[in-house]
Amino acid sequence: MDISRQTVLVSGANRGLGRRLAQELLTRGAKVYAGARRPETVDLPGVTPLALDVTDADSVAAAAAAAGDVTVLINNAGSHTGVDVLTGDLADVRLELETHYLGSLAMIRALAPTIAANGGGAILNVLSVLAWVNYPPVGAYGAAKSAAWSMTNVVRQQLAPEGIRVSALHVGWMDTDMAAGVTGAKSDPGEVARLAVDGLRDGADEIVIDELSRRVRAALSGGVAALYPQLSH
Template identity: 45%
Template sequence: MKIRNSVAIVTGANRGLGKQFVAQLLERGAGRVYAAARRPEFIDLPGVDTLRLDVTDQQQVAEAARAVGQADIVINNAGFSSFARLVDGELSDIRREIEVNYFGALQMVRAFAPGMRNRGRGAFLNVSSVMAWLGFEHSNSYGASKAANWAMSNGLREELAGTGIQVSSLLLGSTDTDMMARIDVPKNPPDKLVAVALDQFEDGVNEILADDAAKTLKAELSVDRGRFVE
C-alpha cells in the first residue's frame, strides 16, 4: 500500500508510536491523516485532522468511520498495558487490555473493511508485540492480548484474501514510549522503528519484524521450551 496521496487514520495518535506514525505519514506525502485519540486535545501535530476516539466504544468507532469516509490506511496502534499478572492481577485490568488491544482493533477493522472491500483496495497495520511470544513474571495478560491481535491479523489476511485489502502485523520489542517508561531495559527509538515499519508496510510485507528482538523470537518459536518437572 503506497502512502502518497492516501487517506489514513491512526489510533492512539497523541503520543509514542502513534504520534510518530502520524508525523511520518505526513512526511511521506499522505493526502489526509486523521489522528485519533481518547484525548485529541493533546495532539499537537500540524496538518492533521483530529478525532476523539476510544476504540472500545463501538459508537465512537462508527462515528470515526463516518467522519473519515473512504480510508485507504488504518493503523491500529492504540494500546494499553496494566503490567498485570495472570494469576493474581486485577481482572478489570486484564479485561481492559483485551478490550483495547484486541477488540478495539477488531472493531476498527469491522468498521472500515466494508468500504475498502467495495473499492477493492485498502490496508490495515495492526500493532502487536513480541510479548505475544513471551512469558515474564508480569505483563502476561498484555502478552495474551497481543497474541490475540497477532492471531487476528493472520485470520483477517485469509478472510480478506482476494479483496485487494492488505493486512500487516507489526511485531516489535521494547520501545521508548510512556508505556515502557518505568521498565529499565534497552529500548528502540520510536522514530526509527516507525520508519522501518512504514517502509515494509509500503512494500506489502504481511508480518513486519521491526527489530532484532522480533526477528530472533519469531525464528525461535519452534524451539522446545522444555517440560514440567516438579
C-alpha cells in the same frame, strides 16, 4: 503501495509510536486522521484529529463515519495495566483484551468495508514480540497481543479478496511513556515508525523491527524449552 496517495487512520495517535507514525505518514504525503480518546491532545500540525475510543462501539462507529475516505488503517491504540494474571483485578485483564484484541477487531470490522469501497488498501496491526513470548510482569498485555496476532492471521485471509493487505508489526520495548520504567534496550519510536511505513509501502505481511523479535520468532519452532529455558529441567 504509494503512501502519498493514501488516507490513513492511526489510532492512539496523540503520543508515543502513534504520533511518530502519523508524523512519518505526513512526511511522505499521506492524509492522516489522528485518532485519540482526547482529540484535543493531538498536537501534530497537518493531521485531522478524530475522537476515538476503540473500546467503545459508538465511538468506533462515529470515527468510521467521519473517515469515509480511509484506505489504510493502523491499529496502534494500546493499554498496559501491569496486572498480574493470577492475582490482579480481572477488570484490568479485560481492559487489555478489550483494547488490543477486541478494539482492533472492532476497528477492522468498521473500516474494512470502507477501505474495500475505496478501491482497497491496507491494515497494520501494531503488535509486539510479546505476541510470541510472554512473562508474568506483562502477562495480560502479552496475552492480548497474542490474541491480536491470531486475529490478524484470520482477517488477512478474509480480506485479501477485497484488495486489503493485513500486516503485523512486531517490536520489543520502545522508548515511549509506556516503557519509561524499562532499563533494558529500547528502540527509537521514530525509527520504528519509518520501518513500519516502509513495510506498508512494500506490502510486507510481517514487519519485524528488532533483533529481539527476530530471535524470538526463530525460536518458536523450538517450543517451550527454546522460549523459556529457565523452565528446563
